[in-house]
Amino acid sequence: MTSPLEQKKIKIAGPSVVTANRTWDGIVVYRTAAKSWSADLSEAAIVRNSDEAKALLAESVADDVGAIGPYIAPVQVGADGKVEPGNLREQIRRTGVTIGQPVQV
Amino acid sequence: MYAYDEIDRTLVNERVSEFRDQVKRRLSGELTEDEFKILRLQNGVYLQLHAYMFRVAIPYGTLASNQLRALAHVARKYDRGYGHFTTRQNIQFNWIKLAELPDALADLAEVGIHAMQTSGNNMRNVTSDQWAGVAPGEIEDPRIWSELIRQHTTLHPEFSFLPRKFKIAITASDHDRAAIKIHDIGLKLIKNEKGETGFEVLVGGGLGRTPFIGKTIKHFVHGRDILSYIEAILRVYNQYGRRDNIYKARIKILVHELGIEKFSREVEEEWQQIRNSSLQIDDEVVEDIRSRFTYPAYEKLPHMPDELRQAAADPDFEAWRKNSVAPHKVQGYSIVTISLKPIGAPPGDATAEQMDALADLADKYSFGEIRVGHEQNLALPHVAKRDLPALWKALDKLGLATPNVNLITDIIACPGLDYCSLANARSIPIAQELTRRFANHELANLIGRLHINISGCINACGHHHVGHIGILGVEKNGEEVYQITIGGRADESAALGNLIGPGVKFDEVADVVEDIVEAYLALRERPEELFMDTVKRLGVEPFKERVYATR
Structure with a gap:
C-alpha cells in the first residue's frame, strides 16, 4: 500500500495498469489501450514489463486534461482473464471504503 | 460570535470568483495540473483516493447555526450527505466534484465560510480552545487574538509560500484543550506582574515523521507585540527553513537543528528590527475586534435548577451529564460536548441531517452557537442547566448523546x-x-x-x-x-x-x-x-x- 507519491522508480513485478483520477469529478479511472480513460478496471490496458509501463505512463501523463496524478498500480489477472486490483489500496480505490458510510449511497 | 465586516465579505466573495475562473481554466485545459495544484490547495482542495476532498475552515472552532446549516447543505447538495470534522477545527467533504466546487464555495461564502488557509504551504487556520470565552478561569477570550492573527495572516504574501505548512494554536486556560505544544507556534495567554495581557510563546512543536514537543521561546510577549514577534519567527523560518527536503522543512526541524537558544537569538534580533513598526498593535484594533465578538445575554439562573435535580434520578442522563457537561463561567449555564463518536461509527463524522438538527438545537439552547474541538467532537457553549435534560433527549434522538466524552471510545x-x-x-x-x-x-x-x-x-x-x-x-x-x-x-x-x-x-x-x-x-x-x-x-x-x- 505504499503511496504512489513515494513511487520513485518504475519497476514492475507483474501485470500492472495506469490509474488516475478523472479531472472534473475526481473518480478513479484506468488508462485503456484506446488511449482513453475508463472507470472500469476490466477495460484497462495491462502492461507486463517496465518499458511497456513507462510508455503507458508517459502517454497518460500527457493527457493532463482528462485525468490527474497517473501512476502505475499492480493488478492480478486470473486464469479467466479477470483483472483484480493488486493490493488493498487499489482494492479500496476500486470498490470504495471498507467501512459503512454515515449516509448510504 | 464574530461578525465579519465588509472587507471580510468582499475578500471571501472575490476569492470565490477567482477560484471559479481558475477551475474553468483548468477544465478547459488552459491550466495544467501542475499550475492548478497550488491554486486548488490554497482553496482547500486535495485529491484523495476516490475523489477530491474539500476542507473548509472553521476559524478558532466557532460556528453560527446558519453556518452549520450551510455545511449541511454542502454535504447534501455537493457531497454524499455527511462531513468529517478534523483534528484542526476544519470540516472535510470526501466526495466532491471539482466542477461543482465553485458553487459549493459560493454557497458557503453567503454565510462567511471559506476554505482559505486549510491547505498548502502557508499559515493555516488558527485554532483555539473550543471552550474559548466560556471556560471558567480563562485569562480572556483567546478568539480575539486568534482573529487578529487570522486577519493579519490571511493571504499575507510573506506567509503564503513558506517552506511548509505552518500552524498556530492559542489557549487562555491552564488546561490546554488546543494542543498548543504540538503546533509550530503555540500561544498561551497570560498576564504579567503588571496585569498586562500577553503570551507565553512556544515554538517548534509538531508531530508527523519527526515529532517534537514545542519549546518556550519567550516567557512573555506583550499583546501589542504579538504580530511582530510571530512575524520575526516566520522571517527566521523563511530564511533558514529547508526547502530542499520536504521531510525537513517544518520549523520544528529548524528549531531542533539550531537549538532553541540560537533560534531564539535569531528571532530576537529580527524582532528588534520590526518591533516598533506598523506591526505594533494599537489598543483600538484589539478593541475593535473584541467589539465584533458578541456574547449572549445570559439570564440570572440558579446553580441547581429543579429540572436538573429531577433528571439526576435517570442513570442514563447522569451517565451523559457526567462526561459531556462541563462548568461554564456564568452560573446556571454549562458547556455541553457533543460526542461524534457513536459506537461502531467513524470518529468525527456527522450527517447533513445531524448538522441541521444540531443547528436547530443550538438556536433553541445555545444562543445559536456551536463549537468544534480538535478531538473531533462538537460543543454547545451556552446551555442553561435547566435545559440539559431536554437537550439530552433531543441529542439522543439524533444519535448524538453517546456518553463517552474523554473515555476510551472517544477516539x-x-x-x-x-x-x-x-x-x-x-x-x-x-x-x-x-x-x-x-x-x-x-x-x-x-x-x-x-x-x-x-x-x-x-x-x-x-x-x-x-x-x-x-x-x-x-x-x-x-x-x-x-x-x-x-x-x-x-x-x-x-x-x-x-x-x-x-x-x-x-x-x-x-x-x-x-x-x-x-x-x-x-x-x-x-x-x-x-x-x-x-x-x-x-x-x-x-x-x-x-x-x-x-x-
Whole structure:
C-alpha cells in the first residue's frame, strides 16, 4: 500500500495498469489501450514489463486534461482473464471504503 | 460570535470568483495540473483516493447555526450527505466534484465560510480552545487574538509560500484543550506582574515523521507585540527553513537543528528590527475586534435548577451529564460536548441531517452557537442547566448523546487508507472495532479517562504520538501493520508516547489494546489512578510484558 507519491522508480513485478483520477469529478479511472480513460478496471490496458509501463505512463501523463496524478498500480489477472486490483489500496480505490458510510449511497 | 465586516465579505466573495475562473481554466485545459495544484490547495482542495476532498475552515472552532446549516447543505447538495470534522477545527467533504466546487464555495461564502488557509504551504487556520470565552478561569477570550492573527495572516504574501505548512494554536486556560505544544507556534495567554495581557510563546512543536514537543521561546510577549514577534519567527523560518527536503522543512526541524537558544537569538534580533513598526498593535484594533465578538445575554439562573435535580434520578442522563457537561463561567449555564463518536461509527463524522438538527438545537439552547474541538467532537457553549435534560433527549434522538466524552471510545482517528492518498493503513475500522470492544459504558467508566489516537501513516493526522494509547498504521511487505505507543498526551503536560514493541497485524490491534487496558486495571493502585498516571509510575515494561508474553 505504499503511496504512489513515494513511487520513485518504475519497476514492475507483474501485470500492472495506469490509474488516475478523472479531472472534473475526481473518480478513479484506468488508462485503456484506446488511449482513453475508463472507470472500469476490466477495460484497462495491462502492461507486463517496465518499458511497456513507462510508455503507458508517459502517454497518460500527457493527457493532463482528462485525468490527474497517473501512476502505475499492480493488478492480478486470473486464469479467466479477470483483472483484480493488486493490493488493498487499489482494492479500496476500486470498490470504495471498507467501512459503512454515515449516509448510504 | 464574530461578525465579519465588509472587507471580510468582499475578500471571501472575490476569492470565490477567482477560484471559479481558475477551475474553468483548468477544465478547459488552459491550466495544467501542475499550475492548478497550488491554486486548488490554497482553496482547500486535495485529491484523495476516490475523489477530491474539500476542507473548509472553521476559524478558532466557532460556528453560527446558519453556518452549520450551510455545511449541511454542502454535504447534501455537493457531497454524499455527511462531513468529517478534523483534528484542526476544519470540516472535510470526501466526495466532491471539482466542477461543482465553485458553487459549493459560493454557497458557503453567503454565510462567511471559506476554505482559505486549510491547505498548502502557508499559515493555516488558527485554532483555539473550543471552550474559548466560556471556560471558567480563562485569562480572556483567546478568539480575539486568534482573529487578529487570522486577519493579519490571511493571504499575507510573506506567509503564503513558506517552506511548509505552518500552524498556530492559542489557549487562555491552564488546561490546554488546543494542543498548543504540538503546533509550530503555540500561544498561551497570560498576564504579567503588571496585569498586562500577553503570551507565553512556544515554538517548534509538531508531530508527523519527526515529532517534537514545542519549546518556550519567550516567557512573555506583550499583546501589542504579538504580530511582530510571530512575524520575526516566520522571517527566521523563511530564511533558514529547508526547502530542499520536504521531510525537513517544518520549523520544528529548524528549531531542533539550531537549538532553541540560537533560534531564539535569531528571532530576537529580527524582532528588534520590526518591533516598533506598523506591526505594533494599537489598543483600538484589539478593541475593535473584541467589539465584533458578541456574547449572549445570559439570564440570572440558579446553580441547581429543579429540572436538573429531577433528571439526576435517570442513570442514563447522569451517565451523559457526567462526561459531556462541563462548568461554564456564568452560573446556571454549562458547556455541553457533543460526542461524534457513536459506537461502531467513524470518529468525527456527522450527517447533513445531524448538522441541521444540531443547528436547530443550538438556536433553541445555545444562543445559536456551536463549537468544534480538535478531538473531533462538537460543543454547545451556552446551555442553561435547566435545559440539559431536554437537550439530552433531543441529542439522543439524533444519535448524538453517546456518553463517552474523554473515555476510551472517544477516539481520534484520521481518515486513513479508506480515504487518504497518503495513508499506508486503515484507521477508521480500527477505531470502530475498538469502540465495539469497549461499548459497555460501565467498563469504559471504570477505565476512566483514556485517549486513543490512530493515524494511518507517519504524517500523524490522528496525532498518534500524543495519544495515551497511540496507534500508527504502516505497511510492511504489503500488509497493514500497527505500531502501538503508550504514555503520550496533548495537553499542558504534552509528551510523546513510547513504543511498546513490534508492530501487530490489523486483526490483532483491538486485542492488544484490550491487553494494555487489562494490565492497567490490574496495575493501578486505586480506581482514581488514571491510565496515564499508571504509565508514568511504572513505565512501558509491564504493559509490554503483558502484550508480548503470548505473542
